Amino acid sequence: MGKAQTRWGPYTNMKSLAESGPTIITRADGVYVYDDRGRQYIDGHGGLWLANIGYGRREIIDAIAQQAEALAWFPSFGGFANEPSLRLADRLIELLRPDGMAHVMFSNDGSESVETALKIARQYWKVQGLAHKYKYITRHHAYHGVTMGALSVQGIAENRIEFEPLLPGVVHVAAPYRNHCGMHPESSVCTFACARAVEEAILTQGADSVAAFIAEPVQAAGGVILPPSDYLRQVREICRRYDVLFIADEVVTGFGRLGSWFGSRHYGIQPDIMTMAKGITSGYVPLGATAVSENIFRTFLNMPVAGPEFRHGNTYSGHPLAAAAALANIQILEREALPEHARKMGVLLQKALQDVQQRHLEWVVDANAEGLLGRIELRDPSGQMQAGELGAAMAKHMYDLGVIVRPLGDVVTFSPPLVISEQQIAQMVAISEEALTLVQAHGG
Numbered sequence: 001m002g003k004a005q006t007r008w009g010p011y012t013n014m015k016s017l018a019e020s021g022p023t024i025i026t027r028a029d030g031v032y033v034y035d036d037r038g039r040q041y042i043d044g045h046g047g048l049w050l051a052n053i054g055y056g057r058r059e060i061i062d063a064i065a066q067q068a069e070a071l072a073w074f075p076s077f078g079g080f081a082n083e084p085s086l087r088l089a090d091r092l093i094e095l096l097r098p099d100g101m102a103h104v105m106f107s108n109d110g111s112e113s114v115e116t117a118l119k120i121a122r123q124y125w126k127v128q129g130l131a132h133k134y135k136y137i138t139r140h141h142a143y144h145g146v147t148m149g150a151l152s153v154q155g156i157a158e159n160r161i162e163f164e165p166l167l168p169g170v171v172h173v174a175a176p177y178r179n180h181c182g183m184h185p186e187s188s189v190c191t192f193a194c195a196r197a198v199e200e201a202i203l204t205q206g207a208d209s210v211a212a213f214i215a216e217p218v219q220a221a222g223g224v225i226l227p228p229s230d231y232l233r234q235v236r237e238i239c240r241r242y243d244v245l246f247i248a249d250e251v252v253t254g255f256g257r258l259g260s261w262f263g264s265r266h267y268g269i270q271p272d273i274m275t276m277a278k279g280i281t282s283g284y285v286p287l288g289a290t291a292v293s294e295n296i297f298r299t300f301l302n303m304p305v306a307g308p309e310f311r312h313g314n315t316y317s318g319h320p321l322a323a324a325a326a327l328a329n330i331q332i333l334e335r336e337a338l339p340e341h342a343r344k345m346g347v348l349l350q351k352a353l354q355d356v357q358q359r360h361l362e363w364v365v366d367a368n369a370e371g372l373l374g375r376i377e378l379r380d381p382s383g384q385m386q387a388g389e390l391g392a393a394m395a396k397h398m399y400d401l402g403v404i405v406r407p408l409g410d411v412v413t414f415s416p417p418l419v420i421s422e423q424q425i426a427q428m429v430a431i432s433e434e435a436l437t438l439v440q441a442h443g444g
């Protein structure tokens, strides 16, 4: 209890925590986490969308320890570097070459990787004499982080409102939210009106004023919004046509989550800039990364300046312990073919969730998964429970039954470690159904 009072928890209702106290997780192994009372939970949310290789992997712990003994820290500003960060940059670019990336800058988390991308996009146009090209287009329900720039391009209004005014020149357009689509009410056939909304925004603002469009390949914190399969290709093409940079925020979708190494590849696009964090180390040490195309890097390199071309960098950019963790993490993802495993397990997760929907059609309005990113969206046919509270009610019952998931409004989201087995998926979804039955019977 005392811990809850002095620590101000992130995205936490401290008043209700004062009564219950936090759940203190003391250890973890594979897909399981354990609290200080010895209770075991399946981590159905992968520690906030990211514990891709699973918990407690000896290999990664050893890699961090060895690096700490050799060199725990030295900065990379100016002319300095450390070996693991150089090796990691090479390794990442090798991985990202099919996605059109050629250089990478490190930071500490997803917000910073997005902040870096937004600044690169502005300066990219400025150094070409196009300073008026400064606006960003983003989507409703987007989550890109909490720093002021990243927050400005968030599309979740509740997260933004208390901090306004934010960056000027940010335009929000419709998300590709299939089961909430109001863009073609006459027909249930997708007309890709949401992709055209990006074009309309560019034209309304004036293409010569728009620096970049930013998108998560799948909008995770917005409620796991899975786009129609051709949406990103269409938007990519629109951005190219109007000289607008495409920033793919791969903080959740990178490193195998969708059953491909990266979300951009999964949906068949090459962005100009990619942001990464979370699954890059599976959470063993915090790390963010922003990768750019050769064209963007060259544009900065050609600047006639004596000092840094890009006046940006976090103290801990390329932290040796984070780099060592990322290298070991990538090695495990590759050796165990975890993106491929996620694709196979994702098919099972999708089927299992959709079977739950079929058995509870009145209560489940949508159930789906792409790789190991899943969703189940609820409504109360009796109208007794308030809209927006159903996800939390179901997640609470799941927690009591031994599965941790993340509720977002009326959606319960799934993002388990990629090492999850067929049997563990079955157990996780069976517990979801049991929790749903409890919601139906008793509410929250």
Ligand SMILES: Cc1ncc(COP(=O)(O)O)c(C=O)c1O
Residues within 6 Å of the ligand: 109, 110, 111, 112, 114, 143, 144, 145, 146, 216, 220, 221, 249, 250, 251, 252, 277, 278
């Ligand atoms: C797509 C996306 N981008 C950026 C972020 C911000 O990352 P962080 O919380 O590490 O700053 C998140 C966090 O969930 C995210 O989901």
